[in-house]
Amino acid sequence: MSCAVDTAWHNRGFDSLTSHSFFMSKAQYGKKVVKAVVSHRTCGVCKWWKRNRPSEAVRNHRCVHDHTGSVRLMESVSGERGVCELHKDGTPVEVIEGDGDNTMIARLKSKSNISLKKKFDRNHIVKNIGKKLYALQADKSTKLSKLVILHIQKCVKYILAKNQGDPKGIEENLKALVPHQFADHTMCQPPWCGYKRDRSVKYSHRSLPYKGPLKDDHLRSQLEKLFEPVVMKAPQLADLGSSQQCEHAIREVTMTAPKSLHYGNSESLDFRVKATAAFINEARHYISKVHSEAGLSPGVHSLRYADKCLKHRKRVQERSALPSTKRRRLQLKQERSITQGAQEALEDMSYQSEIGHSDDADIQKLPDLVPRGDFKPIVLPTGQPTYIAFDLETNWPYTRWPDPTYYPGCCHRT
Structure with a gap:
């Protein structure tokens, strides 16, 4: 058993x-x-x-x-x-x-x-690797973002899922994992690497920043050192279970x-x-069974309510097991992470240990983005139009979209 x-x-x-x-x-x-x-x-x-x-x-x-x-x-x-x-x-x-x-x-x-x-347990294996990656991220000499960590964890999940029962396959793919992120595909295998499967199509890392490979040699050496003990455990990783x-x-x-x-x-x-x-x-039927064992009435309403809850429980389990539902959960998690980072970039430090003791706390917030206007063509009754050339200056916070700050213009008459 x-x-x-x-x-x-x-x-x-x-x-x-x-x-x-x-x-x-x-x-x-x-x-x-x-x-x-x-x-x-x-x-x-x-x-x-x-x-x-x-x-x-x-x-x-x-x-x-x-x-x-x-x-x-x-x-x-x-x-x-x-x-x-x-x-x-x-x-x-x-x-x-x-x-x-x-x-x-x-x-x-x-x-x-x-x-x-x-x-x-497969999830514990991936989480332990994630803990090591986040510990490496805390080192100021190593440039490692959260998106890169999530991408590496996803690659590890793919390797473990596709090579169960194949210790040699897990070992080879784990050795190729770090070089693969740096556009070195000499050790990659076609079933796992898209570059080896079809070289006629330009390969891009869909989950890495800017969909391009990493280029930091120091980061590569640190990641290879981190994955050395993981590669040595390949025989143990070939037959994983779950305790979810x-x-x-x-x-x-x-x-x-x-x-x-x-x-x-x-x-x-x-x-x-x-x-x-x-x-x-x-499920909730255990309450009625306990009442029956004690010589009490199981309760008609209790039985009906237990049946109703059991049907709902099965529907939720079936829906949560669908790939589309799991994919949606990951998308929502990524959206929350991006929104949180954007909001923290617009705001200043608002929550920190003993920040309330400071008298010069900065509570200013950058203005929100101006929504795009609904412009319509203008028909002049008479005369020629006047053309104005603009030079747009923007700042660049840690968000995806810049904020305009200065609009110098020059008028040209025709």
Whole structure:
């Protein structure tokens, strides 16, 4: 059985008191929650007795404290516990799909003598490369724009998608990725490079600025150094998985257990996580099933409303999976980025740490662009027209269109 696994902490950072992990089946089995594991670093009852009655023994209760290590260890321990429990229940896991940010596989092999195959998540691979590119962008000696970073990430996605099951193909294409951006196509392969497929047509990089190749030698050397460890991992990248359904389940938990509230002192968090798992597996019908198990009426209105929500849920899932919908999301994201950059260029620094303490803050804003007028031809009743020649002077902010600032004119009579 193949499972997608991911863990989330209830609070940001590495000081959270709880975590929850989801084991979810793949698409062929309906993307259902197979196992949900909740870990607690504290117990509210135990803390109260130790604080208020330290000399007495803690009363009998259902203690939720089940993790004594650090927060970073919770993901590995939770995954190990979930795999072992699934093995005991007769549902052995053979393949794990997820990020490579923990040592769960090594712990299972060392402590439980369980060997699993690991498939890394494709999105995490691309995001990790993006983090390295943005770190390189922070270096002032390297000229690397956001558009170039997005273009390189898109090329990496193409390489990973087109060469699954072919480690040699991934290695060759990753080696050719950086030279390809600098118009060096000696290492490119025809299935991936448009220049090699048809040399009779002038090749242009559609996603790079000005649709032309990059020309900075220093940037090329930095990018080649950045992709060296990625090329060495080509065998691992040839068989990738996805844990996106786990990301969806983790987001659903935040609806019932917001991160601004603490439910980890008792079993309240466990109930909320398991209710989320039931909602993902059975939709809203799980409420009626719980009522039936308890000997209560399932509710006619509840069943109708659950059917209506389930139909809407399927329509949204089908629409969101269409290539046109995904393409539209990317277009909207790019439009927002361009609009944001244009507005920030017209405005001055308006939000920054401790900017309100300054007395000479610049709040001026460049004027908006003048809309194009609706001009119509003029017919003179008598006489000859007068011709006026204009010389247009503009400024050039960090936007696509310049702003006119000066109109000198000269009159010529004919």
